[in-house]
Amino acid sequence: xxxxxxxxxxxxxxxxxGMVGGGSGAFIGAVHRIAARLDDRFELVAGALSSTPEKAVxxxxxxxxxxxxTYESYKDMAIREARLKDGIEAVSIVTPNHxxxxxxxxxxxxxxxxxxxxxxxxxxxxxxxxxxxADESDALFILTHNYTGYPMVRQARxxxxxxELGTLRxxxxxxxxxxxxxxxxxxxxKQAEWRTDPARxxxxxxxxxxxxxxxxxxxxxxxxxxxxxxxDLDSFVDGRRLDDNAHVLLRFNDGVKGxxxxxxxxPGHENGLKIRVYGTKGGIEWVQADPNYLWYTPFGEPxxxxxxxxxxxxxxxxxxxxxxxxxxxxxxxxFATIYTEAAHAIDAKRRGVALDPAVxxxxxxxxxxxxxxxxxxxxxxxxxxxxxxL
Numbered sequence: 001x002x003x004x005x006x007x008x009x010x011x012x013x014x015x016x017x018g019m020v021g022g023g024s025g026a027f028i029g030a031v032h033r034i035a036a037r038l039d040d041r042f043e044l045v046a047g048a049l050s051s052t053p054e055k056a057v058x059x060x061x062x063x064x065x066x067x068x069x070t071y072e073s074y075k076d077m078a079i080r081e082a083r084l085k086d087g088i089e090a091v092s093i094v095t096p097n098h099x100x101x102x103x104x105x106x107x108x109x110x111x112x113x114x115x116x117x118x119x120x121x122x123x124x125x126x127x128x129x130x131x132x133x134a135d136e137s138d139a140l141f142i143l144t145h146n147y148t149g150y151p152m153v154r155q156a157r158x159x160x161x162x163x164e165l166g167t168l169r170x171x172x173x174x175x176x177x178x179x180x181x182x183x184x185x186x187x188x189x190k191q192a193e194w195r196t197d198p199a200r201x202x203x204x205x206x207x208x209x210x211x212x213x214x215x216x217x218x219x220x221x222x223x224x225x226x227x228x229x230x231x232d233l234d235s236f237v238d239g240r241r242l243d244d245n246a247h248v249l250l251r252f253n254d255g256v257k258g259x260x261x262x263x264x265x266x267p268g269h270e271n272g273l274k275i276r277v278y279g280t281k282g283g284i285e286w287v288q289a290d291p292n293y294l295w296y297t298p299f300g301e302p303x304x305x306x307x308x309x310x311x312x313x314x315x316x317x318x319x320x321x322x323x324x325x326x327x328x329x330x331x332x333x334x335f336a337t338i339y340t341e342a343a344h345a346i347d348a349k350r351r352g353v354a355l356d357p358a359v360x361x362x363x364x365x366x367x368x369x370x371x372x373x374x375x376x377x378x379x380x381x382x383x384x385x386x387x388x389x390l
Contacts, residue, residue, distance in 0.1 A: 012347050014043040018081060018088035018112075020074040020103050021095035023049035023059030027191065028117060029094045031335060032144070033063075036092065038336035039322075041343035046081055046088050048074040074099075078106035090115060090140075090346060096200040097208065101126035108137040113346055115142045115339070119212045119374065120367025122202030127371040134364040140349065142342040143362040145216045145370075147273060149337030151308045151317035151329065152294040156221045156277070156284050158316040159296070166281030166299075171222055171250065171258035173276075175214040176269035180206075180244050183237050196242050204374035205242025207233065210273075211262035211377070212370040216362065217275055218260070219369070224252040226373065228389045233381035236265050248377055251387075292328050319358060338362070 017036055022029015029049070036042040046069040049059035053072040060070030071077035081087035090113035093103050101121045104114045114134075120143060121127045134141040147153060159165060184192035194200040195209055202208050219226065228251045233243040244265045250258035266272070273288035282298040292308040306312045309325035320337045323329060341361040348355040372390050380388040 012041075012350070015041060015343055015346055016045050016086065016089045017042040018046040018048075018077060018091040019044060020048050020077070020091060020093045021050070021099070022047075022092070023055050024062060025190075026094070031332065032092050032094050032115075032117070032339075034332055035146075035335035035339045038332065039340040039343070041340055042090070045069060045086075046071070046077060048072065048077045074103045075106050078110055078112065082110035082112065088112060089350075090342070093117060096194045097122040097202050098200045101130050104130055104141070105133055108133050108139050108141070111137065111139050113140045113142070113342070113349075115144060115342055116367070117144050118216075118362075118367065119202070119204075119208050119370050120364065121371055122200070124368075124371045124375050127368045131364045131368050138349075140342070140345055141364040141367075142338065142345070143364065143367045144335070144338050145213060145220070145362040145366065146331070146335040146338055147213055147217050147288065148220045148360075148362060149320065149334035149341075150286075150288075150291050151313075151321045152286055152291060152306070153217070153221060153334075154320055155294055155306065155314045155317040156275075156286055157223070158314045159284060160222055160277065160279075164282065164296075165277060165279030165284065168222060168224065168254070168256045168277065168279045170278040171218050171224070171252065171256060171275070172278075173214045173218045173258070174261040174272065174274050175210040176261065176263045176266035176272040177206075177210065178265065178267045178269050180237065180240075180264035181267055183239065185240070196240055196244075198241055201242060202371075202374065203242075203378045205235070205240070206244050206262045206264045207231075207246050207377045208242075208374045210264070211246055211248070211260065212374060214260050214262055214273065214275075215373045216366060216370055217273070218250075218258065219366075220362075221275065222252070222256070222277060224254070224256055226369070226390055227251050227253055228387050229373070229376055229380060230385050230387045231377035231380040232385050233377060243378075243381075246377060246381075248380075291330060291334070316358075 048071040050056040093116040185196040230249040234245045245263040248260040285295040294306045297303045
């Protein structure tokens with residue numbers, strides 16, 4: 001049963017979508033637009049695509065938006081779109097971290113659903129305020145931790161929940177990259193500039209950019225709650241103001257222990273997200289670079305390779321698969337899964353019906369936990385790796 005043929009299989013009109021940020025040359029904006037359209041559930045109709053008015057207009061023109069619905073500020077867009085009969089129903093926020101809170105606030109208070117890039121905000125105070133706004137709003141809040149959309153990640157989560165690994169003991173997760181091995185922020189890379197700027201990124205560098213993904217993935221698959229951590233953060237590149245490498249010890253509930261490594265100065269790693277989970281009955285391993293496979297080893301038995309839609313695959317994996325087995329699905333499809341899950345939830349809201357319990361996506365609560373994780377890492381490292389309670 002594919003993601004398009006779940007119990008939310010009713011034929012509905014496309015959801016009218018706006019976008020904040022993601023203008024010309026912005027990598028993640030294009031990814032969000034592809035993800036929103038892949039399963040044909042959204043239509044981009046409005047945008048405040050840049051904080052620079054000229055670029056905002058140019059970007060809207062390039063995307064074929066109605067000039068009257070290309071805005072120079074997200075506040076103007078929120079005000080006018082909320083008044084239009086055919087105004088946007090949802091908005092994607094794909095800006096640097098420091099803009100997330102103020103932008104999301106404008107749309108939430110007008111009842112417009114928010115789909116926001118991670119991390120939730122640049123600081124924990126704003127994250128908590130945004131959670132309060134989201135809880136009080138009738139609008140939905142979806143956070144795009146896209147790695148939770150992979151079929152075999154969904155299968156791993158189901159296997160843990162079913163007790164196939166037994167009582168959990170150990171969680172190992174890592175996310176190494178190499179693109180900041182040198183000072184790209186001083187060599188004209190706009191992506192590096194804002195990601196290494198505390199005013200725009202927040203207190204965490206690699207911890208906020210990719211560490212939050214690793215942490216979220218660990219919690220998503222295991223269902224565990226992090227209780228405390230001890231972190232050792234480094235800024236290896238001279239002059240870099242935020243961490244570019246982190247080693248973090250994790251203590252979860254029920255005595256489960258873990259380790260997290262994230263780095264953006266690890267030559268040879270393009271996007272090396274990997275997770276291993278071990279329990280009393282067995283272990284699993286998933287690698288983002290080879291996402292259609294999940295390794296499962298029952299204790300005392302040979303290692304088994306499980307494939308998406310192959311022998312041993314679970315319903316949770318099949319539900320978010322689109323194409324036959326043997327054809328790889330990857331990053332864009334996983335990202336699209338988050339958007340399509342959001343579409344199911346928005347449509348259920350439209351029709352006033354209960355949401356299929358199989359539908360799942362990261363929420364504002366996951367976002368608050370992610371920002372708390374970053375700030376706890378920074379606090380621990382400043383205390384020479386002392387244990388910090390979340």
